[in-house]
Amino acid sequence: AQTVTQSQPEMSVQEAETVTLSCTYDTSESNYYLFWYKQPPSRQMILVIRQEAYKQQNATENRFSVNFQKAAKSFSLKISDSQLGDTAMYFCAFMKPNFGNEKLTFGTGTRLTIIP
Amino acid sequence: DTGVSQDPRHKITKRGQNVTFRCDPISEHNRLYWYRQTLGQGPEFLTYFQNEAQLEKSRLLSDRFSAERPKGSFSTLEIQRTEQGDSAMYLCASSLMLGGEQYFGPGTRLTVT
Numbered sequence: 001a002q003t004v005t006q007s008q009p010e011m012s013v014q015e016a017e018t019v020t021l022s023c024t025y026d027t028s029e030s031n032y033y034l035f036w037y038k039q040p041p042s043r044q045m046i047l048v049i050r051q052e053a054y055k056q057q058n059a060t061e062n063r064f065s066v067n068f069q070k071a072a073k074s075f076s077l078k079i080s081d082s083q084l085g086d087t088a089m090y091f092c093a094f095m096k097p098n099f100g101n102e103k104l105t106f107g108t109g110t111r112l113t114i115i116p
Numbered sequence: 117d118t119g120v121s122q123d124p125r126h127k128i129t130k131r132g133q134n135v136t137f138r139c140d141p142i143s144e145h146n147r148l149y150w151y152r153q154t155l156g157q158g159p160e161f162l163t164y165f166q167n168e169a170q171l172e173k174s175r176l177l178s179d180r181f182s183a184e185r186p187k188g189s190f191s192t193l194e195i196q197r198t199e200q201g202d203s204a205m206y207l208c209a210s211s212l213m214l215g216g217e218q219y220f221g222p223g224t225r226l227t228v229t
Contacts, residue, residue: 004158033215044120045159045207045220052215091158097215101172103149104209104218106158 002027002094006107013082014115020067021077021110023092029053033095034068034075035104040088048090051075079112087114118142120221122208128227129198136194137224141210148191149218150183152176153205162206165191198228 003026013019025034036048051059051068059066063080079086089111093104121140129135141148146167151159162181164172167188177183180199185191195202205225209218 037220044222047217047219050217093158095215099214100166101164102147102211102215102218103161103164103172104151104159106160108156108158 002029002032002096002105004092004094004105004107006092006110008110009108010111010113012113012115015082015084017082018078018080019082019112021079021090021092021112023075023077023107025073025075025092025094027073027094027096029096031097033097034066035093035095036064036066036075036077037091037093037106038086038088039091039109040085045091049077082114084114084116086112088112120208120210120219122206122221122224124224125222126225126227128229131200131228132197134194134196135198135226136192137206137226139191139193139208139221140189141191141208142212142219145210145212145219146188147211147216148185149209149211150191150193151207151209153207153223154203159207162193195226198226200228202226203228 032053034051039045049061067076089109092107123138148165150162153159165185180196183193205223207223208221211218
């Protein structure tokens, strides 16, 4: 079974600064996907960024980028030029691709607060 | 594309009552998931549908829980004889293809008093 660990329950950063959220995972699989999801207060969860394990290049989406270290089983999220709208819970998630069930295994989340 | 919708958004019930939640996935998505999220935790997988077939259930899903997806469209999750430990946010998600993004609904927050 896979496990996902987020060791930072809460973080806060000044607006416009850069912040990095940590995630480690444990799996015996060689092919998998990793995700960062954002859950704003009282709003639904949305995908921030995804990474395929077979790709060596780190994924980037505008101000969001990841540092994927497959050997270390580490998958951190960097948010550059942070904005007030980035305030949310951030969840790291693991998925094994499958023609059937592709359930997500989530970490416990990091509550990020952007301070004006 | 109207996104994944869930109804109701909030439900307060007394212990021992039955409750039913509904999820409407994105129309062309054949995969549908139910997750449960308790305070301070990440979502945990409950059950998975591919079209109308329920293909996997978590051991978290006791026999008081039942889920259906008739005709492969909307899905319902019923909890019988609710207990206080059932209080949680119940999330529905849908996806289309292998390795595809799961789109989440806003969730149904259940409070059992």
